[in-house]
Amino acid sequence: MGIALSDLAKGGVAAKTKSRTRLISLCVNGEWHEVAVKPRDMLVDVIRDAIGLTGTKASCESGICGACTVLVEDRPVLGCITLAVECEGKQVQTVEGLADGEKLSGIQEAFLDQGAVQCGFCTSGMLMSATALLRRNPKPSRQDINKALEGNLCRCTGYNSIVDAVLQASAQGGVKAVMK
Amino acid sequence: MILFDFDYERAATLEDAVAILARLQGEARALAGGTDLLPSMRMENIKPRLLVSLGAIEPNEPEMLADGSIRIDALSRLASLENSSLLRDKVPMLAESAHVVGSNQIRQMGTLGGNLCQETRCMQLDQKHDYQFVAPCFKRGGDCCYPFPRNKRDICWSVYMSDIAPALIALDAEVEILGEAGRRRIHVEELFTGNGLKPLKLGQAELLRAVFIPQRPRGYTWGFHKSTVRGGLEFGMAVIAVALQIAEDGMTCADARIVIGAVREAPVRLAAAERSLKGVVLDEKRLAQVAAEASREANPLPHHGFTKRHLMDNIRVYLRRTMAQAIGRARSPER
Ligand SMILES: Cc1cc2nc3c(=O)[nH]c(=O)nc-3n(C[C@H](O)[C@H](O)[C@H](O)COP(=O)(O)OP(=O)(O)OC[C@H]3O[C@@H](n4cnc5c(N)ncnc54)[C@H](O)[C@@H]3O)c2cc1C
Ligand code: SF4
Ligand code: FES
Ligand code: FES
Numbered sequence: 001m002g003i004a005l006s007d008l009a010k011g012g013v014a015a016k017t018k019s020r021t022r023l024i025s026l027c028v029n030g031e032w033h034e035v036a037v038k039p040r041d042m043l044v045d046v047i048r049d050a051i052g053l054t055g056t057k058a059s060c061e062s063g064i065c066g067a068c069t070v071l072v073e074d075r076p077v078l079g080c081i082t083l084a085v086e087c088e089g090k091q092v093q094t095v096e097g098l099a100d101g102e103k104l105s106g107i108q109e110a111f112l113d114q115g116a117v118q119c120g121f122c123t124s125g126m127l128m129s130a131t132a133l134l135r136r137n138p139k140p141s142r143q144d145i146n147k148a149l150e151g152n153l154c155r156c157t158g159y160n161s162i163v164d165a166v167l168q169a170s171a172q173g174g175v176k177a178v179m180k
Numbered sequence: 181m182i183l184f185d186f187d188y189e190r191a192a193t194l195e196d197a198v199a200i201l202a203r204l205q206g207e208a209r210a211l212a213g214g215t216d217l218l219p220s221m222r223m224e225n226i227k228p229r230l231l232v233s234l235g236a237i238e239p240n241e242p243e244m245l246a247d248g249s250i251r252i253d254a255l256s257r258l259a260s261l262e263n264s265s266l267l268r269d270k271v272p273m274l275a276e277s278a279h280v281v282g283s284n285q286i287r288q289m290g291t292l293g294g295n296l297c298q299e300t301r302c303m304q305l306d307q308k309h310d311y312q313f314v315a316p317c318f319k320r321g322g323d324c325c326y327p328f329p330r331n332k333r334d335i336c337w338s339v340y341m342s343d344i345a346p347a348l349i350a351l352d353a354e355v356e357i358l359g360e361a362g363r364r365r366i367h368v369e370e371l372f373t374g375n376g377l378k379p380l381k382l383g384q385a386e387l388l389r390a391v392f393i394p395q396r397p398r399g400y401t402w403g404f405h406k407s408t409v410r411g412g413l414e415f416g417m418a419v420i421a422v423a424l425q426i427a428e429d430g431m432t433c434a435d436a437r438i439v440i441g442a443v444r445e446a447p448v449r450l451a452a453a454e455r456s457l458k459g460v461v462l463d464e465k466r467l468a469q470v471a472a473e474a475s476r477e478a479n480p481l482p483h484h485g486f487t488k489r490h491l492m493d494n495i496r497v498y499l500r501r502t503m504a505q506a507i508g509r510a511r512s513p514e515r
Contacts, residue, residue: 018185019185019186019187019188020187038185039185039186039187039188039231040181040182040184040185040186042181042182045181061181061222062219062222063215063218063219063282063285063286064413066283066285069285075259075288075289076284076285076288077285077288077289078215078285078286078289081214081215081218081219081222081289082214082218082289083188083211083214083218083231083233085188085233086211086214086233086235129284129285132284146412147284147412148284149284150283150284150412150413151282151283151284151285151286151413152283153413
């Protein structure tokens with residue numbers, strides 16, 4: 001990576017301050033990457049455009065929809081309002097890091113079983129929020145799930161299938177796979 | 181994506197951050213969780229030359245001091261407040277007010293200091309302006325005001341929407357401020373100017389360091405309510421924080437603090453309502469009467485599509501219920 005992302009995106013905006021491009025390393029899904037970033041480059045853009053992992057989506061880019069949710073040091077954060085430089089030296093997990101090779105994680109299987117994926121745009125963010133929830137609270141109630149996913153908007157499913165999928169993945173019984 | 185360039189420095193300590201801010205003389209901003217600042221920069225409402233990251237400074241855990249007061253680091257993430265067993269046990273109103281902010285991701289990223297120092301909000305202000313072919317309003321250095329077209333006087337009626345500030349004021353909390361000259365301590369209430377153009381009484385190189393909550397008096401009880409349309413991922417249309425002190429007889433109100441948030445340029449303390457509660461027996465009729473008067477005293481600004489009438493009705497109904505909730509809590513055995 002010779003040039004920083006924002007050089008590509010600069011378009012016609014005249015820069016007031018010339019900021020320094022710096023090399024940072026961050027560990028994404030267990031693999032260290034060294035990338036050149038400007039202070040204004042957002043984590044989601046670096047993950048997608050510099051590292052090439054496009055599973056993480058950018059949608060509202062203002063912290064509302066949750067499509068860009070990734071785990072930084074195990075906490076679900078919004079990649080569209082996180083500066084990449086802030087993640088220097090940190091552990092980042094994206095949706096690509098959930099499966100073990102071809103074998104999907106429990107929460108991913110549950111999303112398939114419940115038909116919790118329609119257009120799929122919200123899905124990677126949903127999976128990351130759900131993964132963070134289940135790590136912290138392996139047996140969440142429906143209410144816990146609603147609260148944990150309140151920052152992830154879905155325009156397709158109506159949410160019930162997503163909540164069912166998280167319940168199914170938490171192995172508490174009571175939800176049947178509908179897509180098998 | 182932010183379309184202008186800025187520089188970035190990481191402060192090792194809060195003192196460092198203050199020194200950097202002082203050096204840049206108003207052209208730098210502190211970056212805590214970034215959940216308020218970065219969206220504002222994306223909309224180009226704020227265009228600093230440099231961001232001073234506070235991200236490398238580890239906050240201390242909330243702790244109880246010898247005098248029974250509680251110290252909370254201003255850099256604490258909201259998630260660590262809502263999940264703190266000390267806060268949930270000793271000041272549940274504060275934990276609850278942190279719990280209702282934004283979404284889980286916002287609470288994982290956002291800090292207490294950033295929450296208190298967030299910008300005031302207005303529907304016209306909080307959108308991207310580069311494709312909005314309109315002249316800037318007063319708050320953006322222009323000479324008009326969109327929601328209040330008859331406002332010609334360089335006044336800004338944007339609203340301050342922190343959910344946590346009303347709870348802290350009801351708890352009579354103080355903030356410790358660090359500046360070049362050292363530390364000073366003021367009541368949270370005194371942090372606000374009441375002017376939408378410059379909502380905070382903080383110098384260019386001043387940062388919040390900690391919040392102190394005094395020991396709750398005997399007979400203390402609380403109620404908290406955030407009115408929203410959807411019930412999640414939403415700024416409040418009104419936020420209500422009530423702290424009451426019930427006398428020994430279990431019926432009379434010995435003291436009251438009532439604060440309404442998200443309806444004006446600063447949280448509003450309802451002094452007249454507080455006075456009319458003091459020394460009286462709190463029955464349903466009394467609460468209804470105080471709540472009706474209080475909704476007028478709060479004098480809400482229409483905001484985010486809610487009319488003044490609607491907000492007054494909302495405050496009247498939910499303040500009554502929140503006070504009743506507080507009293508119910510005092511009478512039930514498990515607080
Ligand atoms: C989608 C969305 C929903 C939201 N919903 C809510 C909500 O429901 N309720 C609510 O209250 N807020 C809400 N917010 C606003 C904001 O996210 C929170 O208030 C959050 O707590 C801000 O903290 P932060 O650390 O991210 O602040 P930052 O963005 O880092 O900082 C905000 C401002 O405070 C200054 N600052 C930061 N730390 C300090 C300090 N220690 N001392 C002095 N100044 C400081 C910064 O320079 C900046 O000007 C929402 C934001 C988004 C994007
Ligand atoms: S209320 Fe303030 S922010 Fe909103 S348009 Fe008027 S001057 Fe601008
Ligand atoms: S793209 Fe980040 S929250 Fe919508
Ligand atoms: S599946 Fe389309 S947005 Fe959720």
